[in-house]
Amino acid sequence: MSSANTIVQLPDQSTAQLPRKHYLNQELGLKSWLLTGDHKRIAMLYLFSITFFFFIGGAFASLIRLQLLTPGSDLLAPDTYNKVFSMHGIVMIFLFLVPSVPATLGNFLIPIMIGAKDLAFPKINLLSWYLFVAGGLFILAAMILGGVDTGWTFTTPLSTHYLNTHVVTAALGIFIAGFASILTGLNFIVTIHRMRAPGMTWFRLPLFVWGHYAASILMVLGTPVLAITLVLVALERTIGIGVFDPTKGGDPLLFQHLFWFYSHPAVYIMILPGMAVISEVISTFSRKRIFGYTAVAFSSVAIAIFGFFVWEHHMFIMGVSNYSALVFSLLTMLVAVPSAIKIFNWSATLYKGSITFETPMLYAFGFLGLFTIGGLTGVFLGSMGMDVHLTETYFIVAHFHFVMVGGMLMAYLAGMHFWWPKITGRMYPEAISKLAAVVTFIGFIFTFFPQFILGYLGMPRRYASYPPEFQVLNVLSTAGASILAVGYLLPMLYMPWSLKYGKIAGNNPWQATGLEWQITSPPLTENFVETPIVDHEAYDYEWLANQTEHEVKTVG
Amino acid sequence: MSHISPVLWQFLTNWMKASPLFPPEASTIAPYADALYLFLVVITIIGLVLVGALVVGFSVRYRKERSPEATQIEGSTLLEATWTLIPLGLFLIAFVWGALLYFRIYNPPTNAMQVYVVGKQWMWKAEHPGGQHEINALHIPIGRPVQVTLISQDVFHSFSVPDFRVKREAIPGRYTTVWFEATQPGRYHIFCTQYCGTEHSGMIGWVTAMTPDAYAAWAAGSTSGASLAQNGERLFASLGCNACHSGDPAARGPNLAGVYDSRIRLQDGTTAVADDAYLRDAILNPSQHVPAGYAPIMPTYQGQINEDGMIDLVEYIKSLHSNFRVQQTLNTTQLSSTQTNGATPSAAAGVKP
Amino acid sequence: MDSPAIATVNGEMQAEAHAHPAYLRHHFETVEQQREAASFGMWLFLLTEVMFFGGMFMAYLIYRNWYHAAFVAGSNTLNIWLGTINTAVLICSSFTMAMAVYSAEKRRRKSLVTYLILTIVLGLAFLGIKAVEYAEKFELHQVPGASFSIEQFVHPTDPKAVALAPDMAEKTQVYFSLYFAMTGMHALHMIIGISILLILVVRALGGAYTEGHMSTIENFGLYWHFVDIVWIFLFPLLYLISRYR
Incomplete structure (x- = not known):
């Protein structure tokens, strides 16, 4: 244990100025955006598209909650409701959560954090955005043509033989969007391996980069399995091959295995980048290096590796062998440990810090609390006997919303606020954004906590109508959702406002240590005037204190 | 847990049974499931309180006004090992406990009464060996283990009786089984919990648990004449x-x-x-x-x-x-x-x- | 601590920076870095392809174990000669592709273009033969779906063939499902490869790849060899295993 003291004073922003030329105004016009190779601009393209899809998914969520206000199918007919929850799941998972942090913040920041001018393959990066948009359009088309009601899980033989909706269109959309995710992951891995600035060793990388590295491994290895599974589903629907069809000798459980082989790691694709954001935010606002950097870095990789060997815990009640269930349950318990390590290391980072409570930090605290609940309720579901009662009920809905929305979305918003000054050069309004963070937290708890109780009472998921005894908790949940909606709408108002009226941020408004904070806000197209030479570890606040110009040493 | 403190256990179960936050305990498995549930809830609360106390405590004590200087600390292998091993131990307890419960739920006693349930869009058809056929209903005697052999005629369904804390997927093309022993006469929901198409939320039935005498009377009066x-x-x-x-x-x-x-x-x-x-x-x-x-x-x-x-x-x-x-x-x-x-x-x- | 090393690296970098070759993209420091990144990226992409085909190989493994007799019977309906010729064609195309890479290395534009075109021709030959095989399957009602018929397996006309019980004969549909899914996905990769080859030919005619920067050709070669290797696994699994004639 080594220790030293550092005082960090936030810089005076009254004299801050925007750089004359930066990535946003280097070139103007639509064409310069649509054909850009600049990772920062592609990140912005992604930001617009995923925000669009988030609000579509959010609209579906509102319909779900309104429908569940009453026990009967009063608002929507059951098949409409089925389409609504399917589209909510498909849009939120494949078009929002999977690309959320990696494709926006990851795209923007990874090259800068490692001291590179761009990702290794800028054209492939742009291609990945086009694929994402094409996939999104297919899914939108499926929606507009009449919807799809498979749920996001595409369970066979329901999806292949029993439904009359646009399953193939939606599956094709996911297939294409999946390739966007593969290409993003591939780009990140190559970039992190090959594009690091001189002196940027693996253990000097910010934890943001480690988290994305782990998530990228999952994207690259997991997504193709989903792709081939959806191809087989589409072929089964269109020409009638029999790989998953029990009447032809196929086994529908094979579909479950293949689907969850991707879709469980997908959970970590979604959460690891969120954890990556939290590491940066907590370190910055407690002005301390992350407690146990190596443990946090390796825990990301451990999650990525173990994450591939736990998929069968989605199938405990499906008549799999008791003994294989035993193995997968044990591995599930092991994958929970790295997450626990992270939570405690983040908490310990606060110890003897010098903590301030800007908006990103509030979101990060929200993440810690909600992810702790989300993670520990995951242990309920990994515990085989408990899973029998809880799976396929609202308990599981609450669990993954705690992880995905309480965890990932909180982290996403933390990251967005945290790097907003870097991305746009201007500060977001602090007071109202703190309010939004608190409203989101309260709304979230009210929306999803009652669902744990509903689940233990036995309310099944994906029900358009339900027995009246579940109504009280559902009303509570819907009420919470309306608060939550306000929490999400507020940033949509003040973030664009800040583009024009926000205070000019300056290069390093938070006095953070990452390389991205040592360059101009917004960054130049080339990121760095000269290739930086890195001679310190990540989160080295003493090094930062000694920087007079807050500009890294550069070549020449 | 019941042998640790019978009084406390009585109090807890009675409180639970009266509380709208818990489903009734209507099978012999339910108390075992609830015991594990309580254990996991306690772990969650401890974890949450611990993290909350650390975050709030440190935030108050080391906020910038009180702690203008941060002290850089690299880490502590001892501490990290502690918070690796303690959660691991707890998770392993959850694993073993959960596995025992799972084996209890899915390994029926040999003397169990047999019932067949066929799932189809969107109903449950129950068939008793004595020739009683029911739709979206299942009559069973209390105090006797009942093994349900499940199969689906079309898509995946899931046979769930929350008050018994059991659930099993009904899969096209293969038999799966689950068993339970009801302890209280009454009516309990059967839900289909696996999404199975348009009327998924209408695939709800009732288990009617009856005293053995009432069951015998029902069985005699409801048989279709042929077993x-x-x-x-x-x-x-x-x-x-x-x-x-x-x-x-x-x-x-x-x-x-x-x-x-x-x-x-x-x-x-x-x-x-x-x-x-x-x-x-x-x-x-x-x-x-x-x-x-x-x-x-x-x-x-x-x-x-x-x-x-x-x-x-x-x-x-x-x-x-x-x-x-x-x-x-x-x-x-x-x-x-x-x-x-x-x-x-x-x-x-x-x-x- | 390692500043001398960094200094030399930078010295080199600066020397390079003055002699910027046109093909060095702005965000790379050195040609070597660019080449390594491209090749690493390609290998990672091939890894995703392994996972992509892996799902189907997994399914093949399971069903072959369950429905062994049906898989044997299905395998025997395939035309082993066409399969062997196709294997030879594909191996030759790998050879011409390797020669194309070699020509690019030696900066011989003409032979590069020739070998690329040869590769296209061989690729098309493969697809043509595959199409003949597919057409035969259509005629014999061995394509999974509504028109699938088990007649050939229950009452085989071939005296050497083993007649299957009807329930096992049904399972040949699983075999043909996998056959079409696997070879179809493989053919799709071939079509994509040939399309890229066409672009490469056009660009090679314009003088690209023979001026020292050839990682595009090199990496495409990796892709082409990978597609070839997939076939090298498909051929024995689908055609050769448990043949009785």
Whole structure:
């Protein structure tokens, strides 16, 4: 244990100025955006598209909650409701959560954090955005043509033989969007391996980069399995091959295995980048290096590796062998440990810090609390006997919303606020954004906590109508959702406002240590005037204190 | 847990039963599930309080106003090992406990009463060996283990009785089983929890748990007149199974008497236990289940028998403990072929049109 | 601590920076870095392809174990000669592709273009033969779906063939499902490869790849060899295993 003291004073922003030329105004016009190779601009393209899809998914969520206000199918007919929850799941998972942090913040920041001018393959990066948009359009088309009601899980033989909706269109959309995710992951891995600035060793990388590295491994290895599974589903629907069809000798459980082989790691694709954001935010606002950097870095990789060997815990009640269930349950318990390590290391980072409570930090605290609940309720579901009662009920809905929305979305918003000054050069309004963070937290708890109780009472998921005894908790949940909606709408108002009226941020408004904070806000197209030479570890606040110009040493 | 403090346990369970936040404990498994649930809830609360205390405590103590200088700390292997090993230990307890509960839920006692449940879009069809057929309802006696053998006729369904804390997927093309023993008379929801199409949320039924006397009365009053085995017997005859499976040592098919639950040596040298799933599969895919010493001449009945008929046949084969019944079946066919009304309606019901 | 090393690295970098070759993209420091990144990226992409095909190989493994007789019978309906010729064609195309890479290395534009075109021709030949095989399957009602018929397996006309029980004969549909899914996905990769080859030919005619920067050709070669290797696994699994004639 080594220790030293550092005082960090936030810089005076009254004299801050925007750089004359930066990535946003280097070139103007639509064409310069649509054909850009600049990772920062592609990140912005992604930001617009995923925000669009988030609000579509959010609209579906509102319909779900309104429908569940009453026990009967009063608002929507059951098949409409089925389409609504399917589209909510498909849009939120494949078009929002999977690309959320990696494709926006990851795209923007990874090259800068490692001291590179761009990702290794800028054209492939742009291609990945086009694929994402094409996939999104297919899914939108499926929606507009009449919807799809498979749920996001595409369970066979329901999806292949029993439904009359646009399953193939939606599956094709996911297939294409999946390739966007593969290409993003591939780009990140190559970039992190090959594009690091001189002196940027693996253990000097910010934890943001480690988290994305782990998530990228999952994207690259997991997504193709989903792709081939959806191809087989589409072929089964269109020409009638029999790989998953029990009447032809196929086994529908094979579909479950293949689907969850991707879709469980997908959970970590979604959460690891969120954890990556939290590491940066907590370190910055407690002005301390992350407690146990190596443990946090390796825990990301451990999650990525173990994450591939736990998929069968989605199938405990499906008549799999008791003994294989035993193995997968044990591995599930092991994958929970790295997450626990992270939570405690983040908490310990606060110890003897010098903590301030800007908006990103509030979101990060929200993440810690909600992810702790989300993670520990995951242990309920990994515990085989408990899973029998809880799976396929609202308990599981609450669990993954705690992880995905309480965890990932909180982290996403933390990251967005945290790097907003870097991305746009201007500060977001602090007071109202703190309010939004608190409203989101309260709304979230009210929306999803009652669902744990509903689940233990036995309310099944994906029900358009339900027995009246579940109504009280559902009303509570819907009420919470309306608060939550306000929490999400507020940033949509003040973030664009800040583009024009926000205070000019300056290069390093938070006095953070990452390389991205040592360059101009917004960054130049080339990121760095000269290739930086890195001679310190990540989160080295003493090094930062000694920087007079807050500009890294550069070549020449 | 009950042996730790019976008083506390009584208090907790009574409180739980009265609380709207817990479903009724209506089966022998429910208290075991709830005990594990409470353990996990306690772990969660401890974890949450710990993290909350650390975050809030440090935030107050080390906020910038009180702690203008941050002290850089690299880490502490000892501390990190602590918060690696303690959660690991707790998770492993959850694993072992959960595994024990799982094995309890899915390994039925040998004396369990058999019920068959077929899931189809969007209803549950329950069939009792005594010939009681129910839709979206299941009558069972309390105080007696009931094993439910599940199968789906179309897509995945899931048979869930929250008040019993049990659930099992009904899968097309294979049998799955679950068992429970109801402790309280009453009506309990059956939910389909696996999304199965448009009317998924309408696939709700009721388990009616009754005292043994009431159940006996219900069973006597609700029978369709023929037990499943009797239906199976007619089906067996009308499909012509008894032509080869006549029990005669020289017959072309093996003797089915006493075959249920026995170990069968197959042509390819492997052995298999003739359980429900095996019997069903042998009827549908006979060439993969040829017993040693027999020619693979049995035709497949794929597409000819629906799942209800399948259950009747399996029940019939189960009921065969001696050749006597097959001989009787043989006689019945000879008899019925001379009768004008031919096959009985319920036998015909098992055959797909 | 390692500043001398960094200094030399930078010295080199600066020397390079003055002699910027046109093909060095702005965000790379050195040609070597660009080449390594491209090749690493390609290998990672091939890894995703392994996972993509892996799902189907897994399914093949399971079903072959369950329905062995059906898989044997299905395998025997395939035309082993066409399969062997196709294997030879594909191996030759790998050879011409390797020669194309070699020509690019030696900066011989003409032979590069020739070898690329040869590769296209061989690729098309493979697809043509595959189409003939597919057409035969259509005629014999061995394509999974509504028109699938098990007649050939229950009452084979070929005296050497083993007649299957009808229930096992049904399972040949699983075999043909996998056959079409696997070879179809493989053919799709071939079509994509040939399309890229066409672009490469056009660009090679314009003088690209023979001026020292050839990682595009090199990496495409990796892709082409990978597609070839997939076939090298498909051929024995689908055509050769348990053949009786």
